[in-house]
Amino acid sequence: MSEEVTDSEVKESLNENSETVPEDTESGEAEKTEKLTRLPLARIRTLIKADQDVTIASQESVFLIAKATEIFVQTMAKEIYRVTQGQKRKTVYKKDFDSVVEMMDEYAFLEGAID
Amino acid sequence: MADEDDLNLPRAAINKLIRETLPQVRVSNEARELIVTCCNEFIHLVSSEANEICNKNTKKTIMPEHVLDALESLGFGSYVEECREVLVECKHVALKKRRGSSRLENLGIPEEELLRQQQELFAQARQQQLEQEQQEWFQQQMELQQEGLAQESNEALHTMEENG
Numbered sequence: 001m002s003e004e005v006t007d008s009e010v011k012e013s014l015n016e017n018s019e020t021v022p023e024d025t026e027s028g029e030a031e032k033t034e035k036l037t038r039l040p041l042a043r044i045r046t047l048i049k050a051d052q053d054v055t056i057a058s059q060e061s062v063f064l065i066a067k068a069t070e071i072f073v074q075t076m077a078k079e080i081y082r083v084t085q086g087q088k089r090k091t092v093y094k095k096d097f098d099s100v101v102e103m104m105d106e107y108a109f110l111e112g113a114i115d
Numbered sequence: 116m117a118d119e120d121d122l123n124l125p126r127a128a129i130n131k132l133i134r135e136t137l138p139q140v141r142v143s144n145e146a147r148e149l150i151v152t153c154c155n156e157f158i159h160l161v162s163s164e165a166n167e168i169c170n171k172n173t174k175k176t177i178m179p180e181h182v183l184d185a186l187e188s189l190g191f192g193s194y195v196e197e198c199r200e201v202l203v204e205c206k207h208v209a210l211k212k213r214r215g216s217s218r219l220e221n222l223g224i225p226e227e228e229l230l231r232q233q234q235e236l237f238a239q240a241r242q243q244q245l246e247q248e249q250q251e252w253f254q255q256q257m258e259l260q261q262e263g264l265a266q267e268s269n270e271a272l273h274t275m276e277e278n279g
Contacts, residue, residue, distance in 0.1 A: 037201075039128055046122060047155060048162040048177075057162065057177035060205060064182045065161055067201050069124075070132060071194045072157050073150060077136040080146070091141040097149050106190035113156045114149055 037066045044069070076100065076107070124154050161185050 045062045048054055057065075083096040094114075101107045101114060129151050133142055162177070164185035169177045179202055186194050 047158045054166045060179045061177045073132045074136045093143050094145045
């Protein structure tokens with residue numbers, strides 16, 4: 001039986017466990033670009049172009065999609081963990097994933113992918 | 116040629132994102148792999164939608180606005196705010212880079228002055244080379260003279276010996 005875990009409870013437990021992440025030591029412009037996105041733009045561009053219908057995407061569009069994907073991972077991770085916590089577990093398993101996909105309409109597109 | 120299905124975002128990058136979002140939380144390998152797969156799906160989904168919006172606007176290049184609209188229509192409107200902020204930053208960085216490359220042109224010295232300085236340097240170099248060549252020529256003359264003197268005295272010696 002899963003309990004309803006509130007947003008604040010999730011945040012609280014995350015804050016208790018959080019450590020300070022060491023900053024990258026690279027200096028100059030490289031540091032700035034790295035902080036903008038953690039996912040490789042080239043790889044993302046390749047994935048976008050894999051779609052036959054897509055002709056061209058501007059540099060900024062690729063960048064935006066990269067950022068959106070980052071947010072996607074973060075959002076989904078939090079939601080999956082909420083399910084995990086609701087079941088009083090400490091490890092996130094695939095089934096928590098399945099629960100989230102079932103629960104949320106936006107994630108319906110993933111239904112085919114997770115088997 | 117790698118199948119597009121085999122093309123994934125780097126596992127390490129995704130792991131890092133997960134670790135930062137859920138520090139100290141154990142996530143099974145299976146779950147991690149799933150997240151990587153889902154990222155692919157997400158990218159395809161958003162780019163497809165953005166492409167459709169782009170075509171509807173009779174444009175050929177997918178622009179940031181198309182991506183933002185796509186996110187909105189797919190139910191990820193909550194991402195739009197943060198994306199817009201980062202887009203501004205991105206433009207900022209791009210602008211800075213462009214300014215940075217033109218810094219060489221803007222040492223505070225006008226081009227004419229730079230040209231004049233360059234000509235001066237060339238003239239100096241030419242002068243130095245000329246002086247060096249002159250010196251070498253002079254040196255050669257000295258050596259030849261010395262050889263000549265030596266030869267003369269040798270011949271004189273021979274003549275003396277023959278006569279005396």
